[in-house]
Amino acid sequence: MSNHFEKPDHARADWTIDQDWSRYTDEEHAVWDLLYKRQMEVLPGRAAPEFLDGLKALDLGRGGIPDFEVISDELEALTGWRVVAVPGLVPDDVFFDHLANRRFPAGQFIRKRNELDYLQEPDVFHDVFGHVPMLTNPVFADYMEAYGKGGLRSLNYAALKNLAALYWYTVEFGLIRTDEGLRIYGAGIVSSKTESIFALEDPSPNRIGFDLERLMRTDYRIDDFQQTYFVIDSYDQLFRATVDTDFAPIYERLQGKFAHGPEDVLDRDEVITRGTQAYAKAGGRFADAS
Ligand SMILES: C[C@H](O)[C@H](O)[C@H]1CNc2nc(N)[nH]c(=O)c2N1
Numbered sequence: 001m002s003n004h005f006e007k008p009d010h011a012r013a014d015w016t017i018d019q020d021w022s023r024y025t026d027e028e029h030a031v032w033d034l035l036y037k038r039q040m041e042v043l044p045g046r047a048a049p050e051f052l053d054g055l056k057a058l059d060l061g062r063g064g065i066p067d068f069e070v071i072s073d074e075l076e077a078l079t080g081w082r083v084v085a086v087p088g089l090v091p092d093d094v095f096f097d098h099l100a101n102r103r104f105p106a107g108q109f110i111r112k113r114n115e116l117d118y119l120q121e122p123d124v125f126h127d128v129f130g131h132v133p134m135l136t137n138p139v140f141a142d143y144m145e146a147y148g149k150g151g152l153r154s155l156n157y158a159a160l161k162n163l164a165a166l167y168w169y170t171v172e173f174g175l176i177r178t179d180e181g182l183r184i185y186g187a188g189i190v191s192s193k194t195e196s197i198f199a200l201e202d203p204s205p206n207r208i209g210f211d212l213e214r215l216m217r218t219d220y221r222i223d224d225f226q227q228t229y230f231v232i233d234s235y236d237q238l239f240r241a242t243v244d245t246d247f248a249p250i251y252e253r254l255q256g257k258f259a260h261g262p263e264d265v266l267d268r269d270e271v272i273t274r275g276t277q278a279y280a281k282a283g284g285r286f287a288d289a290s
Pocket residue numbers: 086088089090091092095096105106107122160164
């Protein structure tokens with residue numbers, strides 16, 4: 001699946017652009033601060049400790065949109081990762097190549113004050129607040145590089161959607177078990193105030209123990225809260241399960257198809273929560289539009 005969009009003229013061959021940090025307006029910095037404050041009202045006690053540690057290590061609450069050069073020097077010292085600016089979604093092969101080389105492609109733009117809760121494309125808040133803190137964790141940092149390399153390999157097979165489901169149900173919407181209960185490490189959840197609460201506390205979604213191939217065959221929502229969240233026991237479990245498994249046979253078997261819907265619960269699932277799906281049945285985020 002190649003993304004059918006053109007590279008903007010001002011972007012380099014690898015689709016990176018200059019962040020031009022000095023050109024952000026006071027309003028754009030204020031939107032970052034507003035979003036940061038809103039998230040920190042709900043994340044303590046809900047986000048994984050490794051996420052909160054990363055947020056602190058990079059001091060992303062220092063005020064205003066982070067300067068990628070500044071946080072990249074700090075991040076590189078921790079796990080060898082850097083953050084590079086891109087105009088928005090980039091083609092699959094470009095995305096995978098950046099990850100495989102420990103470069104995280106982050107949107108340069110920030111959402112407007114009147115579109116705080118839903119975005120078509122990842123902006124700097126989703127990418128830097130949501131994704132970058134976990135890159136300070138050595139095991140997760142290794143997983144993200146391995147994912148990039150696996151992505152490049154996956155382009156030789158017709159099963160990109162199955163690999164995309166792995167990214168979706170871990171990097172974007174993953175939960176982790178801790179002694180204190182379930183916690184959030186997925187960027188798509190931590191960068192959303194409402195989904196941070198929904199993912200952990202609402203009886204509507206399923207919460208199912210991580211099972212690699214089962215997860216890779218499961219369709220997912222891109223327009224609303226997830227109907228199923230997968231739960232890992234540790235980042236080590238996630239790293240070992242994906243790096244030590246040859247995906248070629250899985251790609252041959254799955255052929256880029258999804259055998260399960262986002263709401264399905266299977267007999268052999270380790271069911272942590274069997275969801276009511278009440279939120280989705282009521283129409284999800286479109287419910288009150290009736
Ligand atoms: C499957 C596919 O590679 C995946 O959706 C990629 C596509 N391009 C992207 N481009 C950017 N900038 N950020 C992303 O998260 C992604 N996701």
